Amino acid sequence: MSRYFGTMSRHPERDQIRIESVLSALGSPVRLAAVRVLDAGGEHNCTSVLELLGITAKSTMTHHWRVLRESGVIWQHPSGRENLLSLRRDDLDARYPGLLDAVLAGAAEDAALENASASAPAGPRGRSRT
Amino acid sequence: MSRYFGTMSRHPERDQIRIESVLSALGSPVRLAAVRVLDAGGEHNCTSVLELLGITAKSTMTHHWRVLRESGVIWQHPSGRENLLSLRRDDLDARYPGLLDAVLAGAAEDAALENASASAPAGPRGRSRT
DNA sequence: TTGATTGTTCGGCAATCCACGTACAGTCGA
DNA sequence: TCGACTGTACGTGGATTGCCGAACAATCAA
Numbered sequence: 635m636s637r638y639f640g641t642m643s644r645h646p647e648r649d650q651i652r653i654e655s656v657l658s659a660l661g662s663p664v665r666l667a668a669v670r671v672l673d674a675g676g677e678h679n680c681t682s683v684l685e686l687l688g689i690t691a692k693s694t695m696t697h698h699w700r701v702l703r704e705s706g707v708i709w710q711h712p713s714g715r716e717n718l719l720s721l722r723r724d725d726l727d728a729r730y731p732g733l734l735d736a737v738l739a740g741a742a743e744d745a746a747l748e749n750a751s752a753s754a755p756a757g758p759r760g761r762s763r764t
Numbered sequence: 765m766s767r768y769f770g771t772m773s774r775h776p777e778r779d780q781i782r783i784e785s786v787l788s789a790l791g792s793p794v795r796l797a798a799v800r801v802l803d804a805g806g807e808h809n810c811t812s813v814l815e816l817l818g819i820t821a822k823s824t825m826t827h828h829w830r831v832l833r834e835s836g837v838i839w840q841h842p843s844g845r846e847n848l849l850s851l852r853r854d855d856l857d858a859r860y861p862g863l864l865d866a867v868l869a870g871a872a873e874d875a876a877l878e879n880a881s882a883s884a885p886a887g888p889r890g891r892s893r894t
Numbered sequence: 895t896t897g898a899t900t901g902t903t904c905g906g907c908a909a910t911c912c913a914c915g916t917a918c919a920g921t922c923g924a
Numbered sequence: 925t926c927g928a929c930t931g932t933a934c935g936t937g938g939a940t941t942g943c944c945g946a947a948c949a950a951t952c953a954a
Contacts, residue, residue, distance in 0.1 A: 895954100896953100896954085897952100897953090897954085898951105898952085898953080898954100899950100899951080899952080899953100900949100900950085900951080900952100901948105901949090901950095902947105902948085902949080902950100903946105903947085903948075903949095904945105904946090904947080904948100905944105905945095905946090905947105906943105906944085906945095907942100907943090907944090908941100908942090908943090909940105909941080909942080909943105910939105910940080910941070910942090911938100911939080911940070911941085912937105912938090912939080912940090913936105913937095913938090913939100914935105914936085914937090915934105915935095915936095916933100916934085916935090917932105917933085917934080917935105918931105918932085918933080918934100919930100919931090919932080919933095920929105920930090920931090920932100921928100921929080921930080922927105922928085922929080922930100923926100923927090923928085923929100924925100924926085924927085924928100
């Protein structure tokens with residue numbers, strides 16, 4: 635009743651979740667990064683994630699939150715003047731066992747790979763460090 | 765050398781594959797369906813999949829093949845006058861263990877769910893038949 | 895060589911997506 | 925009550941995407 639979040643609170647039920655929506659929601663660098671933040675920490679609000687990601691404008695993030703929310707990847711519920719975010723891990727695991735873990739592990743590996751090649755400018759083939 | 769597939773044969777190396785590209789490639793109904801066909805059968809050419817999917821124009825499929833190819837999801841190599849398609853299962857499994865299986869299983873479940881609700885027009889909750 | 899087949903390339907068009915600034919609506923602290 | 929703060933709503937511009945028809949290139953069969 636309170637708050638003006640008119641369109642905001644549209645979360646799909648567990649059975650309404652569709653894998654193409656989930657995949658295309660996660661198939662964006664910004665959103666994937668946001669999901670990784672949510673996976674790593676406990677509860678975040680919008681700005682805390684926004685600051686961790688470094689860049690974007692608030693209204694841009696609102697857009698991404700909506701995509702993640704409407705695809706069933708995150709919960710977003712108001713608390714006080716903030717909007718708390720969390721992964722819908724249980725729902726995703728129930729519908730698509732192993733998917734989220736595989737994605738997060740893969741994203742972590744990609745990030746590591748990216749860092750490695752960034753710190754070894756000349757040799758992308760680098761066997762550097764261990 | 766042969767064939768005129770100028771831009772065609774751009775496949776990323778295994779290490780070049782990025783998970784966001786894979787996810788956004790799979791996050792489209794048409795492409796996900798195409799991948800499911802490739803997973804089910806052996807080797808297909810473009811039109812065979814196109815016909816199985818029922819609908820689209822050839823040039824549209826060419827577009828989707830390119831997205832799948834450039835994201836590292838499929839191999840596409842010319843043989844005679846056809847263009848044979850196959851899943852890059854080994855590469856994907858190597859880079860993102862469990863991902864492809866989770867996606868395919870999820871897609872299958874989604875499809876089953878969709879069929880169930882389609883064949884039970886009145887009652888989506890339907891325990892109908894068996 | 896001629897014709898059929900396969901699938902690409904090249905535009906064009908509509909729809910969607912992304913990022914942004916601005917305005918505004920609740921909530922909280924002083 | 926008056927700001928400060930959080931985050932949404934809305935509109936816009938630019939880029940990307942999806943789908944298509946038409947033309948063409950390579951191969952194969954006759």
